[in-house]
Amino acid sequence: MNQKHAIKNGRLILEENATVPVTQREVQSNFSVYEALRVIDRHVVHLDDHIARLNSSASQIGLNLPPVPWQEWIDRLIRRDRLSDATMRILVYGGLSATVFITWESLLTYPDNFYEKGVDVTTYHGERFLPTCKTSNLLLSYLALNDAHSKGAFEALLVDRQNQVLEGTRSNFYMIRDNTLYSAPDELILSGVTRISVLRAAKELGLTVSFTPVRLDELWSSGTMFLSSTSMAAMPISAVDGRTVPCDIPLVLKIRDLVRLWEAE
Amino acid sequence: MNQKHAIKNGRLILEENATVPVTQREVQSNFSVYEALRVIDRHVVHLDDHIARLNSSASQIGLNLPPVPWQEWIDRLIRRDRLSDATMRILVYGGLSATVFITWESLLTYPDNFYEKGVDVTTYHGERFLPTCKTSNLLLSYLALNDAHSKGAFEALLVDRQNQVLEGTRSNFYMIRDNTLYSAPDELILSGVTRISVLRAAKELGLTVSFTPVRLDELWSSGTMFLSSTSMAAMPISAVDGRTVPCDIPLVLKIRDLVRLWEAE
Secondary structure (H helix, E strand, C coil): CCCCCCEEEEEEHHHHHEEECCCHHHHCCCCCCEEEEEEECEEEEEEEHHHHHHHHHHHHHHCCCCCCCHHHHHHHHHHHHHCCEEEEEEEEEECCEEEEEEEECCCCCHHHHHHHHHHEEEEECCCCCCCCCCCCCCHHHHHHHHHHHCCCCCEEECCCCCCEEEECCCCCCEEECCCEEEECCCCHCCCHHHHHHHHHHHHHHEEEEECCCCEECCCCCCEEEEEEEEECCEEEEEEECCCCCCCCCHHHHHHHHHHHHHCCC | CCEEEECCCEEEEEHHCEECCCCHHHHHHHCEEEEEEEEECCCCCCHHHHHHHHHHHHCCCCCCCCCCCHHHHHHHHHHHCCCCCEEEEEEECCCCCEEEEEEEEECCCCCCCHHCCCEEEEEEECCCCCCCCCCCHHHHHHHHHHHHHCCCCCEEEEECCCEEEEEEEECCEEEEEEEEEECCCCCHCCCCCHHHHHHHHHHHCCCCECCEEHHHHHHHCEEEEEEEEEEEEEEEEEEECEECCCCCCHHHHHHHHHHHHHHHC
16 A cells, blocks of 8 residues: 655645654643544535634634645645545644644445444543533543443443533434434534534424433433434434434434535535 | 653653654543653652552553553663753553653753742632543643733642632642641542652641642632642742732741652652
């Protein structure tokens, strides 16, 4: 296989040189923000939304991000490594001058039967620091996801001190009940780029949207639950903490199909 | 100046090569633990205590740390760079196999007048994730300290949701009042290696020790407050959020002197 490349501050480098010094204070303190992007047919999906969120994350923690010609830098990497479909990652470390990396890996996809049968999730008590901000302060998410994987589950749902189920470690979380889609309000979660499309799809399908968090004890009630993310689109949930839950899978897949359809717009 | 070196997994490398790949999941999620050590006259102070805490931190987050001949690796670096006094940092990234770095910088010291006059601190609302664990999940501490610096202060005190003043961003926090030294209980804070000596010194000086957190509204009462850390030993506090507070500085310096005296043991 040919060697992979990456972008560092606009320049093409070998991916193996996409490194940061462990002696730098911003690295030691993970003073950084990031985005995960979906490249389909050489085209980055919803780039403007991702960059808007990156800027918002940076601004919330006082990370000074200079203007970057994102499309140009990304295209440079796409051309160099002849990418068609890929999952791309923008990572910005702060400091006196910010360091911007763009790296990629194979497009993250999930087996068809995940969508057809739904996935298992677990619950994990913990609150993200600066929930509206996509920073590298990810240890809680890392530990919660490892816990889920160790139990054979696909994702962990993060539950706060008020027993509100807010989001997944790398996804947004929803419940549909009585023709209403429930999702935690923007100020309590990392509002995903895909969530914008999910909410639009829900309205398109005649659902009412309520920005009310689902409570822990409601997880095993009669609602249809699902996750969303850039790589998942909409992913049905069929079990929570090892207990099967009902799920209107065709409804979730309708949402998924609309989300994917709008990616091509 | 000669080039600095570092240790990576036991091997001497140039410090500039002490880097981590931004494509590694453990780096992206700061799945890592660390210690800051004081090297005085080619000798690491309280190495066993630091390693015990490093192991405890690693264990708490499930980071698998193989046995390491710490003294040998540290001595290798001390000899190579002819170090006499230095501040040394152990940093361990987790993963399938852990990556261990040892780096150093000039000994972190503070001007005499910080000790003679006391330092200004600020208060900052925020709770550390896994408070008993010294991980790289440091964004809260980074932002709190930046906030303190922007106000001309030396350190920020972290205040929890119950308005308990638990610790500094890189220090432990104490108040002495009515012949009693108050310090937050071990389970709510990162219990510093220097704190062991501070508690011992307090007893030596005839103080009672109470593991009770100071409350936010008590900060401007008549107690003597100070910080402790590996580099500070014991540092008197003379102002909080811009308001001068009383401080029995000679008493704090007695504690500092005992802490430093015991380092040579």
